[in-house]
Amino acid sequence: MGTMQEDEGLGYGSSLPVPSVQEIVRNDAQNIPERYIKNLDERPKASDISSISDDIPVIDLSLLVKGDEDERSKLDAACQKWGFFQIINHGADGVLTRMKAAMADFFDLPLSEKKKYGMATNDVQGYGQGYVVSDDQKLDWNDLLFLIAMPPESRNIKYWPLTIPGFKEAVEEYATELQRVSDEIFANLSLLMGVDKDFLKQLHGDVKQGIRMNYYPSCARPDLVLGVSPHSDASSITLLLQDDDITALQIMHEGIWVPVNPIPTALVVNIGDAMEAWSNGKYKSIEHRAVTDVEKPRMSAAAFVIPANDVELNPLKTMVDHHLQPRIFKDGVKYIEYLRYTLAKKMEGKLANIEYLKLNN
Numbered sequence: 487m488g489t490m491q492e493d494e495g496l497g498y499g500s501s502l503p504v505p506s507v508q509e510i511v512r513n514d515a516q517n518i519p520e521r522y523i524k525n526l527d528e529r530p531k532a533s534d535i536s537s538i539s540d541d542i543p544v545i546d547l548s549l550l551v552k553g554d555e556d557e558r559s560k561l562d563a564a565c566q567k568w569g570f571f572q573i574i575n576h577g578a579d580g581v582l583t584r585m586k587a588a589m590a591d592f593f594d595l596p597l598s599e600k601k602k603y604g605m606a607t608n609d610v611q612g613y614g615q616g617y618v619v620s621d622d623q624k625l626d627w628n629d630l631l632f633l634i635a636m637p638p639e640s641r642n643i644k645y646w647p648l649t650i651p652g653f654k655e656a657v658e659e660y661a662t663e664l665q666r667v668s669d670e671i672f673a674n675l676s677l678l679m680g681v682d683k684d685f686l687k688q689l690h691g692d693v694k695q696g697i698r699m700n701y702y703p704s705c706a707r708p709d710l711v712l713g714v715s716p717h718s719d720a721s722s723i724t725l726l727l728q729d730d731d732i733t734a735l736q737i738m739h740e741g742i743w744v745p746v747n748p749i750p751t752a753l754v755v756n757i758g759d760a761m762e763a764w765s766n767g768k769y770k771s772i773e774h775r776a777v778t779d780v781e782k783p784r785m786s787a788a789a790f791v792i793p794a795n796d797v798e799l800n801p802l803k804t805m806v807d808h809h810l811q812p813r814i815f816k817d818g819v820k821y822i823e824y825l826r827y828t829l830a831k832k833m834e835g836k837l838a839n840i841e842y843l844k845l846n847n
């Protein structure tokens with residue numbers, strides 16, 4: 487997109503303004519407004535939830551850095567079978583703590599302060615809610631602050647709460663560390679896809695990192711609402727920092743929702759739609775959602791690794807083989823075209839989006 491003009495937005499799309507859920511709960515914690523009550527078939531049900539959380543793969547980044555081939559094979563299996571894994575020994579523990587504190591400081595601000603960073607009508611950056619495209623759409627039980635954090639020249643500083651001491655430094659440091667972690671993952675995935683170590687990193691072009699900071703207030707009726715509706719991420723990969731004491735993220739695995747139990751200091755990583763297309767469907771971008779807790783609010787920060795606008799989502803040549811891996815994804819769709827397509831719709835699960843990238847569509 488070239489250099490960003492102030493106030494011009496990102497050109498990704500926009501979302502309609504909605505009330506702050508945190509404020510709704512502060513005023514009346516017992517009553518759930520109609521707009522947040524999901525239709526019966528979308529509500530989280532205990533019977534849809536699996537108990538195999540401990541099977542979600544855990545990858546040791548320090549082993550990947552050393553070139554450990556067993557760990558690389560584990561990563562390969564994780565991306566194929568789960569599309570989700572947790573990363574430990576990433577060397578960024580202190581940074582994660584500071585990032586959590588910065589987020590907490592932001593959501594603790596009075597509403598009138600937070601509104602100063604409100605999403606403009608032509609943008610997805612800022613304080614508000616994402617994917618709101620119509621006035622009668624059901625809403626998710628969260629508030630968010632979305633910032634483009636990398637590269638530094640893409641930041642739109644009007645959305646950054648610079649009055650909070652240390653906020654900018656914490657987000658900067660966090661984004662820098664996450665770039666190091668994601669580069670290591672890309673290097674390993676490149677080798678697994680049969681291309682040079684640097685291939686995937688370079689394929690992104692001028693890569694961006696967008697951080698979505700989520701605040702999920704406690705909810706008197708977690709059975710009626712969702713913190714985030716089922717969706718897949720349009721990123722290449724996403725790295726998620728979540729609170730340690732509540733299990734709320736759930737991933738769709740073999741037809742059932744599997745909760746992702748937090749491992750203190752771990753990052754949750756998932757394959758996004760762009761990587762699924764580049765890998766010709768070998769690595770899976772998995773549908774996920776977040777539920778709410780009756781007592782505790784929860785925070786998370788999802789860092790989306792975003793390819794440059796003009797990058798095409800063609801499957802890598804090494805991932806297409808007439809006999810063994812017939813082509814599933816088409817050539818020629820630019821990333822920005824796909825991103826605009828996904829952001830213009832309400833979240834309605836993964837299939838609706840990624841079908842756009844497949845052959846015969």
Ligand SMILES: O=C(O)CCC(=O)C(=O)O
Binds near residue numbers: 698719734775786
């Ligand atoms: O908060 C979570 O656990 C999930 C957030 C998420 O999926 C997202 O922001 O894309």
Ligand SMILES: [Fe+2]
Binds near residue numbers: 724
């Ligand atoms: Fe997500």
